[in-house]
Amino acid sequence: MKKYIGMDLGTSALKLILIDEEKRILKSVSKEYPVFYPGENRSEQKPEDWLKAVKSGLEEICAGTDKSEIAGIGVGGQMHGLVMLDENDKVVRPAILWNDTRTGKETEYLNNIIGKEKLQSLTGNIAFAGFTAPKILWVRENEPEIFARCKKICLPKDYINYILTGVFSTDVSDASGTLYFDVENRKWSQEMLKIIGIDESFLPQVFESGEVIGKTDILGLDCPVVAGAGDNAAAAIGTNTVNEGQCNISLGTSGTVFIPTDRYVKTENPALHSFCHANGKYHLMGCILSAASCNKWINETVFDSLYNVTADISGNTSPCDGLFFMPYLSGERCPHNDGDVKGALIGLTHAVSRKDIQKAVYEGVSFAIKDCVALCPEKIKFATVCGGGTKNRDWMQILSDILVIRLDIIDNEGPALGAALLAAGIQTQPDIKYSVSPNPENIEYYEKKYIKFKKLYPILKDFYREEK
Numbered sequence: 001m002k003k004y005i006g007m008d009l010g011t012s013a014l015k016l017i018l019i020d021e022e023k024r025i026l027k028s029v030s031k032e033y034p035v036f037y038p039g040e041n042r043s044e045q046k047p048e049d050w051l052k053a054v055k056s057g058l059e060e061i062c063a064g065t066d067k068s069e070i071a072g073i074g075v076g077g078q079m080h081g082l083v084m085l086d087e088n089d090k091v092v093r094p095a096i097l098w099n100d101t102r103t104g105k106e107t108e109y110l111n112n113i114i115g116k117e118k119l120q121s122l123t124g125n126i127a128f129a130g131f132t133a134p135k136i137l138w139v140r141e142n143e144p145e146i147f148a149r150c151k152k153i154c155l156p157k158d159y160i161n162y163i164l165t166g167v168f169s170t171d172v173s174d175a176s177g178t179l180y181f182d183v184e185n186r187k188w189s190q191e192m193l194k195i196i197g198i199d200e201s202f203l204p205q206v207f208e209s210g211e212v213i214g215k216t217d218i219l220g221l222d223c224p225v226v227a228g229a230g231d232n233a234a235a236a237i238g239t240n241t242v243n244e245g246q247c248n249i250s251l252g253t254s255g256t257v258f259i260p261t262d263r264y265v266k267t268e269n270p271a272l273h274s275f276c277h278a279n280g281k282y283h284l285m286g287c288i289l290s291a292a293s294c295n296k297w298i299n300e301t302v303f304d305s306l307y308n309v310t311a312d313i314s315g316n317t318s319p320c321d322g323l324f325f326m327p328y329l330s331g332e333r334c335p336h337n338d339g340d341v342k343g344a345l346i347g348l349t350h351a352v353s354r355k356d357i358q359k360a361v362y363e364g365v366s367f368a369i370k371d372c373v374a375l376c377p378e379k380i381k382f383a384t385v386c387g388g389g390t391k392n393r394d395w396m397q398i399l400s401d402i403l404v405i406r407l408d409i410i411d412n413e414g415p416a417l418g419a420a421l422l423a424a425g426i427q428t429q430p431d432i433k434y435s436v437s438p439n440p441e442n443i444e445y446y447e448k449k450y451i452k453f454k455k456l457y458p459i460l461k462d463f464y465r466e467e468k
Helices: 047-060 103-124 132-142 146-149 158-163 190-197 231-236 292-302 354-373 393-403 414-424 441-465
Strands: 003-007 013-020 025-032 070-077 084-086 153-154 167-170 205-207 212-215 223-225 248-249 256-262 273-276 282-288 324-326 345-346 384-385 406-410 432-434
Touching: 003 047, 003 158, 003 231, 003 414, 013 047, 013 414, 025 047, 047 158, 070 158, 084 158, 084 167, 103 132, 103 231, 132 146, 132 190, 132 273, 146 158, 153 190, 158 167, 158 212, 190 384, 205 231, 223 345, 231 248, 231 282, 231 414, 273 292, 282 354, 282 384, 292 354, 324 354, 324 441, 354 393, 384 393, 393 406, 393 432, 393 441
Parallel strands: 003 070, 070 223, 167 205, 248 384, 384 406
Antiparallel strands: 003 013, 013 025, 084 153, 212 223, 248 256, 256 282, 273 282, 324 345, 406 432
């Protein structure tokens, strides 16, 4: 029986799954690696750590399996990261990650000097601090000796595919988040390359996500490797979010609202991304930079306890009207495009309990997701939800109450499953673990609290800009 491997190169770990022709998950493996924070607003990783995780992960996932049965590999992964290689294909500096917001100056240059309208006409999107193009400008300005050594530029999962196959490639969904890719026409934008000062020879060949880019013989394997996809597009394949009228919400380290479209859509509000989908079509997406990671932070850092994604708030009947959590621990992308804003707990008193704070975190992330949903051109009637945050039923009820829609909670391996399905060339209908509908008694309460929540960002924005 043929088997397929899917990999998700995440921010905190590499996740691998093995599936068969019947789409059954036979085995899963996770390999962690560190994130480095070399300064405020900075987030980096060593590609060498990714490679160690890939090799050890493949060894473990293949253990006990006849390798001749492995018929394909697909890789999904964190988007926007900058990986730079020299003429000998050696990494010249640590990868700058998607949630690194050091590029405020470069982002402002692109949006205000080059201009948002021109950026949208060339790429379908405006500049955000996390995108790849501002990172390239930052290295060119601040590390000219490193920039001079650079001969290849790629995204994180594409570096893995290069090592696996020797083919320098990317896929349309991941390339869409660089800001030098013409999303509508699914090719590199020559004018944007001139603006950021690189030649197309620096960049990988572009494939559709399910196309075979080459074969790998790593660790005795002999199988094709497909181009793969950015993590959100891969997750959408895994949750079968491929048709207009659907929506998938992901609550991982970051949070996303993913909406498939049959055709390219130039968004009226540029806070939404317009990207290529992994199914040959397109999608709109809103992204917040901190989602389930807020829950991890509050437990480990504030409460000084082991992280428990299912942190209990049962028995908490206090409405906590005046307690707000602003989930901007890494700045914020949608809708604010502000790398300088910080997170905050507002409204603390002696009467506030641990469960009150925990509930406020769930509410704050859910309000930020609602900020994204509010920008969508069509009303969202229901959504699937995937990611680590779905393990907490209390949180899912709060999210449903705030969005006022039914949520179908998906029980699968997200991007890793999507990557495996791309390798297999098949689709699947995901299993729904449980569904949540809004509680009518809570709708009005959260509508009023959301109005108050929206008043807080302008205050925080001005405060942190004055601080600078």
